[in-house]
Amino acid sequence: MVFNKYKPIFNSSFFLSIIFVAALFILIFISGVSYRYTTSLTDSSTLMVHSYKIRSELEQLVNYLKDAESGQRGYILTRDSLFLRPFLSVREKINKSFTTLKVLSKNNFQQQKNLDSLYTLINLRIAILYNTHDISNSGTFNQDRMVESQVRGEQKTTLVREQVNDMIDFELMYLKVHQGLFEHEISWSPLYTLLLLLFSLLVFIFAYFQINRDIKKLKNSNEELSIAYEAISHAEEIGEFSSWQWHLDSNEFKYSDNQYRLLGYEPRSFESSLHKFLEFVHPQDRHILLESVERIMNERVEPTTVFFRVLRKDGQLRYFKSIGKLFTDASLKKIIIGIHWDITEQHLNRISLEERNRELEQSNSELATFNHIASHDLQEPLRIIQTYISRISEKEVVNMSNTTIGYFGRIQASIERIRILINDLLLYSRTNRGERNFELVDLNNLLENAKAELVQTIEDKNAVIHADPLPQMNVIPFQIQQLFINLIGNSLKFCKAGRDPVIRITCDQLVHKNNKPDLVSTAKNYTRISIQDNGMGFDQQYAENIFILFHRLHLKNEYPGSGIGLSICKKIVKNHGGYISAQGIPEVGATFDVFLPN
Amino acid sequence: MQKGPIRVLLADDDEDDRLLFQDAFKEIKLKTKVHLVNDGVELMQYLSQAGAVKPHVLFLDLNMPRKNGMVCLDEIRNHEGLKDIAVVIYSTSASDEDIEETFVRGANVYIRKPNNFNELKKILEKVITINWQYHTSGLNKENFLLSF
Numbered sequence: 001m002v003f004n005k006y007k008p009i010f011n012s013s014f015f016l017s018i019i020f021v022a023a024l025f026i027l028i029f030i031s032g033v034s035y036r037y038t039t040s041l042t043d044s045s046t047l048m049v050h051s052y053k054i055r056s057e058l059e060q061l062v063n064y065l066k067d068a069e070s071g072q073r074g075y076i077l078t079r080d081s082l083f084l085r086p087f088l089s090v091r092e093k094i095n096k097s098f099t100t101l102k103v104l105s106k107n108n109f110q111q112q113k114n115l116d117s118l119y120t121l122i123n124l125r126i127a128i129l130y131n132t133h134d135i136s137n138s139g140t141f142n143q144d145r146m147v148e149s150q151v152r153g154e155q156k157t158t159l160v161r162e163q164v165n166d167m168i169d170f171e172l173m174y175l176k177v178h179q180g181l182f183e184h185e186i187s188w189s190p191l192y193t194l195l196l197l198l199f200s201l202l203v204f205i206f207a208y209f210q211i212n213r214d215i216k217k218l219k220n221s222n223e224e225l226s227i228a229y230e231a232i233s234h235a236e237e238i239g240e241f242s243s244w245q246w247h248l249d250s251n252e253f254k255y256s257d258n259q260y261r262l263l264g265y266e267p268r269s270f271e272s273s274l275h276k277f278l279e280f281v282h283p284q285d286r287h288i289l290l291e292s293v294e295r296i297m298n299e300r301v302e303p304t305t306v307f308f309r310v311l312r313k314d315g316q317l318r319y320f321k322s323i324g325k326l327f328t329d330a331s332l333k334k335i336i337i338g339i340h341w342d343i344t345e346q347h348l349n350r351i352s353l354e355e356r357n358r359e360l361e362q363s364n365s366e367l368a369t370f371n372h373i374a375s376h377d378l379q380e381p382l383r384i385i386q387t388y389i390s391r392i393s394e395k396e397v398v399n400m401s402n403t404t405i406g407y408f409g410r411i412q413a414s415i416e417r418i419r420i421l422i423n424d425l426l427l428y429s430r431t432n433r434g435e436r437n438f439e440l441v442d443l444n445n446l447l448e449n450a451k452a453e454l455v456q457t458i459e460d461k462n463a464v465i466h467a468d469p470l471p472q473m474n475v476i477p478f479q480i481q482q483l484f485i486n487l488i489g490n491s492l493k494f495c496k497a498g499r500d501p502v503i504r505i506t507c508d509q510l511v512h513k514n515n516k517p518d519l520v521s522t523a524k525n526y527t528r529i530s531i532q533d534n535g536m537g538f539d540q541q542y543a544e545n546i547f548i549l550f551h552r553l554h555l556k557n558e559y560p561g562s563g564i565g566l567s568i569c570k571k572i573v574k575n576h577g578g579y580i581s582a583q584g585i586p587e588v589g590a591t592f593d594v595f596l597p598n
Numbered sequence: 599m600q601k602g603p604i605r606v607l608l609a610d611d612d613e614d615d616r617l618l619f620q621d622a623f624k625e626i627k628l629k630t631k632v633h634l635v636n637d638g639v640e641l642m643q644y645l646s647q648a649g650a651v652k653p654h655v656l657f658l659d660l661n662m663p664r665k666n667g668m669v670c671l672d673e674i675r676n677h678e679g680l681k682d683i684a685v686v687i688y689s690t691s692a693s694d695e696d697i698e699e700t701f702v703r704g705a706n707v708y709i710r711k712p713n714n715f716n717e718l719k720k721i722l723e724k725v726i727t728i729n730w731q732y733h734t735s736g737l738n739k740e741n742f743l744l745s746f
Contacts, residue, residue, distance in 0.1 A: 376661070380690050384614045386713035391621075394715065419713070478694075 016214075019207045023200060030196050037189040044182040051175040054104050054111075057097055058164045064093045065122065065160060068129060069153065076136045076146075087129065094122060111170065118163045125156040233257060241341040246274065248334040253277075262320075262342050264313030282309035282317070289322075296324045296336055307343075319347040371429035375422045382422070386415055424564035428549070431479060431571045441477050443470035443529075447505070450484035457492050463501040470507050471527060473596060479572045486565045487592050491533035493559055496587065504532045509598075525598045526578070532591040538584035546582060569594075603631040604726060607653035609641040609670065610634075610688065611662045615711065619657070622719045628726055638665025642673060645680055652680070655726065657688040658705070660696060668699065675704040686725055692743065701742050708743045721745075 068090035074083035098119060105111040132149045135142065233256070236242050242259035246252070253274055257267035263280050270276065274293070281289055285308035292306040303325040310318045324338035393408055400408075447467060451458065458465070465488070488503060495501040507529050538546065538553055545551050547570040550563040569592075573580040577597045584590040608619050616634045623632045633653065635641045641658075642665065644650065656674070660667035667687065674680045685705045689696065692710040700708060707725060712718045725744065 376691050380612065383690060383711055383713040384612070384618075387618055387715050387718065388614075390714040390716060391618075 016207060016210060019203055019210070023203050023207070026196055026200050026203070030193060030200070033189055033192050033196070037186060037193075040182050040185050040189075044179060044186075047175060047178055047182075050104065051171050054101065054171050055168050057101050057104065058167055061094060061097050061101075061118075061122070062161060062164050064090055064097065065125060065157060068126075069157065072129060072132060072136075076132075087133065090129070091126060094126070108174070111167065111174075114163070114167045114170065118160065118167065121156065121160045121163055125153065125160055128153040128156055237261070239341075241339055243337070243339050244272075244277075246336040246338075248336065259340065262312075262318070262340060263310070264316070280310050280312070282311055285309050292322070292324065293336075296326050296338075317344075318342055319344045368429055371425060375426035375429070378422050379419065382415055382419055386412070386419075389415075421562040421564075424562040424568070427482070428564050428568050428571070431482070431568050431575070436476055436575060438474050439477055440472055440474050441480075442472050443475075443480065446475075446477060446481040447484050449481050450488060453485050454488055454492065457489070461492055461495060461501055463492055463495070463503065465503045465505065467505040468507045470505075470529065473527065473598070475576060475596070476572075479575060483569050483572045483594065486569050487531045487594075490565060490592075491531065491535055491590070493561065494533075494535040494537075494590070496534065496536045499534060502534050504530075506530045506532070526595045527598055529594045529596070530591055531594075532589060534589045537586045537588050537590045538582075539586055540584055543582045543584065547580065603629040604655065605651060605653040606630050606632045606655050606657065606726070607641075607644075608632065608634050608657040608659075608688070609636075609638060609662065609667070610657070610659040611637050612659070615659070618715065618718060619722075622715065622722050625719055626723050626726070628723065630726065637662045638667065638670045641665075641670055645674070645677075652683060655684045655686060657686050660687060660689045660691075660700070668703065671700060671703050671705055697743055705742075710743075710745070 067086040071083045071086035101115055135145050135149055236256055236258035242262050243256045244259055245254045253272045255272045260267045260269060278286055288306055288308045292304050295304045303323050305323045307321050310320050312318055321341045321343045322338060324336055327335045327337055329335060389408060389412055491503050492501055510526055510528055511524055542553055547566050549567040552563040570580050573594055579595045581593050610616050620632055623630050635644050658667045687700045687705045687708040690711050697708050709721055712721060
């Protein structure tokens with residue numbers, strides 16, 4: 001998760017690499033093109049120079065021949081041997097020229113052939129020159145032979161000239177053809193170069209903006225990172241926790257600043273390592289930490305949590321909670337990232353809370369046992385007293401005065417009250433503890449059981465009970481039965497003299513709207529069971545008080561009772577996550593509403 | 599059907615209870631022979647005496663020092679020579695747990711000590727005249743708790 005955040009920048013750098021490679025190829029291509037362009041230019045100029053050399057050499061050749069001819073003519077006219085010099089050196093010069101031409105045209109087969117025929121022609125012409133020279137020197141000068149020789153010579157010279165002209169033409173044509181090829185190549189090169197340059201420029205501009213954007217992004221990320229780092233650093237100090245990283249590949253261990261503080265040191269005051277940290281861990285807890293490291297390496301998915309003790313620099317014992325998880329970053333390097341949390345305060349609080357809870361539980365169970373035993377053991381002497389009184393009033397009644405009989409009656413009544421009180425207390429303590437086994441039961445059955453329990457009183461008081469059909473509900477059966485007994489019993493007890501009790505039990509469903517402060521459950525739907533009587537009722541100002549333990553609205557001798565019955569009702573309803581309320585109108589009747597969550 | 603007096607044994611640590619129990623049987627018009635022991639240890643010693651005459655009905659209090667009624671009940675029901683004795687739990691309380699537990703452990707009848715002498719006589723008479731055959735053959739939870 002942590003590493004995914006940086007992915008976009010990695011993508012961008014990949015993109016930049018592509019641009020770089022493309023630019024590299026373009027540059028190499030441009031270099032190639034330029035090289036070829038330059039080579040072509042050089043080749044072209046070399047060719048022109050070469051062609052020019054051949055042509056000038058050929059012209060030179062013709063010139064040598066002409067010089068020899070005109071020199072010979074001058075000699076014949078003047079007989080001055082100075083004129084003969086070109087004629088005498090003509091062969092040597094021509095041969096030299098030919099050698100040069102041969103070398104120049106060694107790659108051109110056609111031109112070599114032309115050169116051979118030219119050489120033959122020139123040789124013939126030189127032979128005629130020698131012949132003419134012989135004729136002019138011989139003592140028998142013959143005008144006709146001279147003329148004839150001159151004419152033949154002139155013819156050959158013309159042939160030589162023609163041959164030379166042909167060769168020059170050929171050379172020019174050759175030059176033209178090749179020059180054309182070069183020109184074709186060269187003419188496209190600047191365009192290519194220009195286009196590629198423009199393209200490279202675009203690529204570079206694009207790359208520049210891309211890099212700029214990445215740098216901006218990096219800068220922002222860096223800023224965010226440093227803010228986040230600062231925030232975490234503060235959070236660590238306030239929250240008394242610290243973080244650490246363990247780079248498994250390089251075995252590098254990094255603590256956050258607060259880690260040092262948690263151990264009682266100034267930040268970065270020693271070299272961090274797992275080994276160093278272990279020195280602070282309580283010797284008995286070191287194995288816990290080492291085992292957890294092992295687990296972190298193996299369990300790659302779930303973070304591992306451990307608890308251990310740490311001995312701080314000042315020797316204070318602290319409780320640490322630590323969570324670690326193995327991560328693999330984008331470059332496949334393994335890092336364990338973890339958090340240490342100093343939970344000493346919480347731990348000590350929890351311990352004292354647990355201690356208090358235990359004490360409470362103990363005192364609670366002591367109370368329950370006390371309640372149970374007291375109720376039970378108190379009943380024995382009472383029962384004995386009652387039994388003896390019953391014996392006395394049976395056997396000795398004839399010997400007793402009426403006053404004594406009356407006293408015995410009062411004693412009997414008092415003892416009966418104590419018994420009821422004890423029984424109710426026992427019942428109350430049982431509602432308090434006891435298993436809370438919820439069962440799905442038919443409330444009609446529980447109501448019938450309650451009525452059966454009260455059948456004697458119902459008959460005695462000539463009471464009528466009208467009950468709506470009740471639903472099936474998930475309740476603690478014996479408690480709800482007790483609830484019915486107590487509520488109906490209450491109505492029967494507080495009936496109005498001279499009016500037969502009529503009790504109406506109605507039931508409806510309601511969605512809870514107004515928040516009753518006493519509600520334990522957060523349920524929305526409730527079943528309301530209302531028990532309404534036509535008894536003596538009560539003043540509404542006592543509606544809350546009647547549910548308080550031992551709270552009574554009447555004198556003991558008017559209405560006997562312990563003042564526990566309705567408290568038990570309230571407790572039972574609370575056990576079910578419900579609520580009980582009472583409405584009373586004096587001399588008219590009372591209604592008890594029981595709200596039970598569905 | 600019964601020759602000689604019905605032998606009744608009571609194990610109860612409360613002196614008054616023992617006295618009232620004895621008085622009640624004196625006034626019941628039935629031929630009975632009542633023997634009293636003071637607690638569970640004494641009870642078991644009495645029952646395991648060599649040649650002791652076994653009672654027909656044992657009334658067993660639950661709350662007793664040294665060895666309580668529940669332990670005695672277990673020992674009697676697990677003893678080859680004693681397991682046929684009719685055991686009546688005779689206790690002050692009639693809590694659901696006690697009734698349930700003694701029933702499971704094999705007591706025959708459960709009665710609650712009444713707080714009136716006349717009622718005491720009535721219920722003891724009722725227990726003694728019970729058709730024990732019916733009560734011992736098939737354990738019946740419906741009439742396990744006997745009331746007057």
